[in-house]
Amino acid sequence: MAAVATGTAAAARAAADLVPEAEEWLARWIAIPSVSGSPQHAAAVESAARFVVARLRRFAAAVEVVPTSSGPIVLARVAGRDPSRPAVVGYGHLDVRPAGTGWHTPPFNPVRRGRLLFGRGASDDKGQLLAHLVAVEGWAAVGGPPTDVVLVIDGAEEIGSPGLAGALSRIRQPIGAVVLSDTRQARPRTPSLTVSQRGVITLSVTVDTAGPAVHAGRFGGAVLDPSLLLAGALARAERVVARLPADPAYAAGQGAAIRRAASRAVREGDLDALTTTRASLAVTTLRAGGAPGAVPRAATAVLDVRLPPSMRPETVLPALVRALRAGVEPTARVSVSRGHLARGFVAQHGARTLSAVHRACLAGFGQPAILVSSGGSIPAVGMLQQAFGHAPVLLGLGPADDRAHGPDEYLDLEDFVRSVRTAVSIYGNIACAPGPHGSCARGTGGTRHDARHLLLGDAERDRAYLRGLRNGHD
Template sequence: MADTLLDELFHWLRIPSISTGGGDPAEIEKAAEWAAAKVRAAGGEAELLTVREGGNPLVIGELRASKDADSAPTVLIYGHYDVQGAEPLDLWTTPPFEPVVRDGRVFARGAADDKGNFLPLLAAACDLATEGALPVNVRVAVEGEEEAGGESISQWLKDDPRGADAAIVYDSGMVSPELPAITVGLRGVHLVTFDVRAADRDLHSGMYGGSALNALHALHQGLAAVIPGPDGRVREELRAGIAPPTDEERASWAELPSGQESLDAAGARPAYPGAADEFIERNGSDTAVDVDQIVAGDARTVIPAVARATVSIRVAPGQDVVAIGAELERLIREALPAGAEMTVVSAHTAPPAHFPADSPVLQIAGRAIERAAGVAPAFTRSGGAIPFVADLSEKGIPTIVTGFVLPDDPFHAPDESFSLRGLELGYKSARELLTGLAELGS
């Protein structure tokens, strides 16, 4: 299996399926067709589906259970074939679309995110079908826009009448080389860019300073209403609806690296006293507001007329991202001084997701990965968002979010890599997961 899987991965990685600008549509379609052909070669059905104008093709397919398919549970597996651009090329040790193995790792763009991570799941489903040992119906959904917004796959799922009894998403990583993980919670996000106008034009600070409203001063006053307090927490209006972690989640966190280790590894400094001690819970289970960018004025003695800011709020599982996003904007707007006007330039929203660790699907998943890895996985929460996982949550499909990227496998960076052990463990775990989920039919 290992040599065949590695050869297949090399073929897929050689296709520069860049979706983030500058990519070749022919290469994007070629990468999609590669995945579809693999499903067909295992006796399944697969098609390339474009659901919106200008969108990249989805790979939508199915492998029927080897017996009793009409009564077998249905499992949806998801990954993405698109990748980030590879610039700056001079920072790569070897060319990004010429995969190589060095020191037990595959180096190439897409090795970790997501071709190398997802292929073991797809390969396990295809191999079980070929062997006549697939106990569940497997629906395959592979998208080509994850790095660029994922609109097509969200639209497909919204319109899909069939659904699934469970889903498996291989698009995350391990806690450490020895400890796999299942992500049971993901924060959502509301990202808003807005202008604050305080005058018709920029003014000279010598002539008008102290009398004319300054857009940067007004902006800072608005932001002060929503940024975290001395204890690192945002105001209670922005924390409404938070679903606290379960006892089972907390118990599994004992195996995780400490918050201080996580901050140190990122080169980060604690935002407030005690931030390291609270890192694990706060990062996935609480609300966070960050000012991401401010653009205004220049180095001359100018009172800026307009200041632009981008602010993101990460909402915890249980929260209504639309309501919390609207509340964030209201608080900023109402805190502006008289005469200042706020105009939203753009906004993007992705809801949070949560799958209880004690649910039947997650319990099956935990046992399956333990059989493959020899150790029970940690049930973790992620501070980031995976929009399709949130879509699955809203659809009511229990979802196993896992993957076998290691903490030091760089995403979106030069010399992106994926370990050969991750490839092997991902494949073993996928076989156990697909076999274990047959229990849903009993």
């Protein structure tokens, strides 16, 4: 363990030397509008992949670009000191969401204000991913990480990673752990470890009454109004979702943070449960006619349905479709098309993996990770778990209110430095923490979450546990 600690310290110094150049490089990467799922941005996604490939070739033993119909996936292997041991997979994504409106700075012309860097993808996920790349490059500069590191950089995560499973099948070497940072800190300067995520179903439903838009005064009451028919369909679907059973709570509550971040009216009740362990239905797009005084021909809604982490989306989908189709007038046509579908995620990390994570966060932030349940969904997480048999370590390093997917997304560059230190440690510790049979630490199995690892408020217990970590004891 002393040799690992010495190597980690050297890798941290080497990575720190790379940070100033990396910050400039990140700004250039953010300037590439790599919006996935957008034909007009397909060339930019390819450009963003080539940009990161050039960086990877500085320190990776092998780099490969896997083309898919939805965007490129970059695979890179960084040689470790002991290639006979299972490798660690580091995952992230280079694609971003569309910029949208409401920005105070140009979304693809990054602006730095003090320690904050604004731009689409600054936190989700180019900035967080770059912290891992710099950390691994730091390890490569001092002789390599303890084991091989396989970097997987997805070009289509924001649209459900449709080509990822095929790309992962090209990785043939044994994998001992999977790490990714595509989530937020639990609170400022305190990383999170996400131990559950909800599943997701996206649907588009259209009610079409045929014929042109007509005068609301002359024909209102006689013609079917597709907006009202759609409203009834949405209400039926919402009742289906409301009846779905909730999962038990898995980790720390974030209700107060949710209320602050929303900056809008919220429901009464347990916000933690409403956003992490219960199902929800949101209408993310709603379109009908645009001519004042006219009854439109058709109305369309795009639905985002989140499911309790342990619930299978395949079992819910038929009931949702039936609810959307039922009760609509037979002369109207209802079409329902499915977008992406992904199962939720519940991690059961062993005590040694948890210890490696907390050690890394102490090294980078001076704080252990807080375990959280997330209301979000990352389809890639399930694919990574299925491919390698380990629950991925979801280490949240982005700002607690990074405004990802909205206007004025940003990265705290002081946190970026902390994130690099954290990532250096995680690649050193998670690879070498002995597993149940003397192997590298596994992402699943071993001791499940227990009270002494949750860090949820028993002050004396937490202090005792942290003293043990700081003194080098698990």
